[in-house]
Amino acid sequence: MFRVKKLDVESGSSLVVVMNRQNARDMNIHLEDRVEVFWKGGSFVAVLQLSDFSTLPGEIGFMKEVCDYLGGKIPEEVHVRPVVKPDSVQLIKRRLFGTPLKGGEIRQVVFDLMENKLSAVESAYFVASAYVQRLSFEEEEALTRAMVDAGRTIRFPGKLVLDKHCIGGVPGNRTTPIVVPIVAAAGFVVPKTSSRAITSPAGTADVLEVLCRVDYSARELKSLVKQVGAAMVWGGALDLAPVDDILLKLRYPLRLDPVAFLLSSIMAKKKAVGADKVLIDIPLGAKVKDASSARDLASRFKYLGSKLNMEVRALVTDGFQPIGSGVGPALEAIDVIEVLRGKGPEDLTEKAVGLAGELLELGGKASGRELAWKLLKSGKAYKKFREIIEAQEGDPGVKPRDIPLGEYVVEYPVPEDQTYLYYDSEVIAKVARMAGAPGIKGAGVKLMYPPGSKVREGRTLMKVYTPVDTRVPAIEKFLEENAPLVSREMIIGTY
């Protein structure tokens, strides 16, 4: 018998109990073994952690997740016995050694991940396996389906549901809050979910949060869409494809490129909101470096979509340069409103209209691009945008000048006469992050000239906004040492 001790700590992942090292040794059980904890009236299986200190011999510590799981009905004394690991541990091992799994096996792993049955180390081996040996088509399909089935789903019966997604990596590329209102203004249903930035200066959810609420439940998302035909919310609070978040957390420590899980991650979330037709934006020159990889990715999206009953159109777009003038939540929100009011940066306007046109055609409209222009120029898209913002508890009348920016401004001059401005996206993104983006909404970088401009030496090339004066010296120093402009490399790769 072990006396139960409540530990005031979360494991962060699986159900974890902590035993004294001596007890574990006496029982022949080891760190990360599974144990069944049982008593008169209940039992559960947990992963074992060991301690010399938090739990004395004869004690067993329950971490927060265990106490939650038991709903407060915590026994005073329990028995413990070792149990075998879930099958998926063996599957993960096999996959790490190069054998692809069958669909049902992938499903087993996904559900065990979702139900917190795998420890962090075991889960990391699964992630590693996907980098060692790319997921097969069968695995990718099974992973995507299992991710959908392991989370919540929303359906809009009788409606044609359109959706879009960009694989990301381009500073300032904030097309969603323009494309969604255009397409919704044409009468389509668009339940758009977006992510927050992880390593970039702003995700779509961070930008929208400048203007309205974004953290809604799946039920609320459905009701928003019913109300105004579209919504633009953060995907993280919806519990759609929750396994995606688990995989993301496991990749983050090594900043592993999401490529191994990119398709399943995106397509599971589209399927979960009931999308029928999906437009995928693949910026070339950002995360995808060469045209053949971009084409390969596009065809994998289309194939996976067809397996899941979604029609996919994939666009390879120019991701070599920042898009729009603002980089950072508030500055990008300003760009978006300017575009919707007809005075925004040309490149962002062009791209958003292009995407919206494709999506309209995917929805069955003829001459989608012309229709998109018409909806934008007529103000119908802006009207729909304000409806969405209002439904999401924001101020629909907000003007760019109402959006606060950081009060400290670092101005960066054009270093010499430039015949062709070519920005270093990584430097721009880094500076925006140094200024405080995305956590500080008003922090970011404003590019005063679009890429390709001819500019005279000494003019202000960009302004860095930050509300934190102590960050200014580091930003100045960084910009001295890292020019935000590069010479363009015309040959990207040789094959």
Place this chain on the structure above:
Amino acid sequence: MFRVKKLDVESGSSLVVVMNRQNARDMNIHLEDRVEVFWKGGSFVAVLQLSDFSTLPGEIGFMKEVCDYLGGKIPEEVHVRPVVKPDSVQLIKRRLFGTPLKGGEIRQVVFDLMENKLSAVESAYFVASAYVQRLSFEEEEALTRAMVDAGRTIRFPGKLVLDKHCIGGVPGNRTTPIVVPIVAAAGFVVPKTSSRAITSPAGTADVLEVLCRVDYSARELKSLVKQVGAAMVWGGALDLAPVDDILLKLRYPLRLDPVAFLLSSIMAKKKAVGADKVLIDIPLGAKVKDASSARDLASRFKYLGSKLNMEVRALVTDGFQPIGSGVGPALEAIDVIEVLRGKGPEDLTEKAVGLAGELLELGGKASGRELAWKLLKSGKAYKKFREIIEAQEGDPGVKPRDIPLGEYVVEYPVPEDQTYLYYDSEVIAKVARMAGAPGIKGAGVKLMYPPGSKVREGRTLMKVYTPVDTRVPAIEKFLEENAPLVSREMIIGTY
């Protein structure tokens, strides 16, 4: 500023601080990021965990390792700022993607592992990388050297230090407590360290612990060897090559075969105790399944030894069958004493004498095998054994009958007339573990006939000892369903 909260829990690996999820989001820092915690008077770098619960907004939780690290001088309030990850995170990522590291880079990873600078997930990716792409010779050498340098070392100046090691996997194969006394009786210095069982029914340290103390510090090991010329202790308390334990813990959840780290693990510990000449026992048919892998492993041991200034002789031995009659700590201890008294199982005696003979020749003696026999038969080895047991605080006069065995005995009869007994080592090991080995010393299996015997149906083939009556039914059921005998496969592999 954050208020410090002491958390009554160990992280088990790196220095970990816990922040409220909201604070982390405001600061743009994420799970497993590194943060610098600083205050007037000190600072340290830790891995970040997140919580909704253990730490409220404005609080920072210090786990046990952090409090230990600060030696009790814990500030009340601290600042926190993000810092870059150690270089080794980038190195691990590179290696996971297939690029071998340079010697200095491997060294960096080893020292960061040792200094708790890497989180469990990051460390797991390093382990995974070694299964994806085998360590190169350069990496293996660097890993071994770094493991030695990261731990304690012992030297015996002016002495020729001999050592042996078996890669394991054969039930009952307890040669160390016989070989070491023989070789020490010939005047050689043998500072032998052994491991405890992890997934097998007994490790050498578990067996020796039946007879004497085995948990000594490095300083005590040195003093034991000075006193009687040899020692046989548990490697785990010595802090020799501590990184080996870290890697072991990371492999354990997936039961990853140690092969990727086998050489470095063994050779680092040999180098750490100052071994000049090392005998390696590679049982064929246990962990190594075919002769060519065994030869390959043997030559890698020799090569790595030469790089580290150790002369290595590697023996490929018969590991297809259990050795000796006992499997489990007490039963194996009994076998050992019987062999030293001249009445032990023939196969164990033969093997131990063979190994001792090779080791004596490695030490410069002529006709090693004859010398080993002489030292055993004359009782000189047994005398040396008793000296060692006495030095290690055991009873040198202990007799086999003094060693307690589990009081409940399951007898298993020979199922049919057998012309050639061929045991299933895995079933034998599993039954010994079910009986309670290695945690319960008196639990285990006694084989009544050696492999190859001709036995009549109905005779007692083996006895299972356990002190826990509740385990008896499960053992009986398991043996009904899993015969401990198999038919011998004469062709092991085709190449």
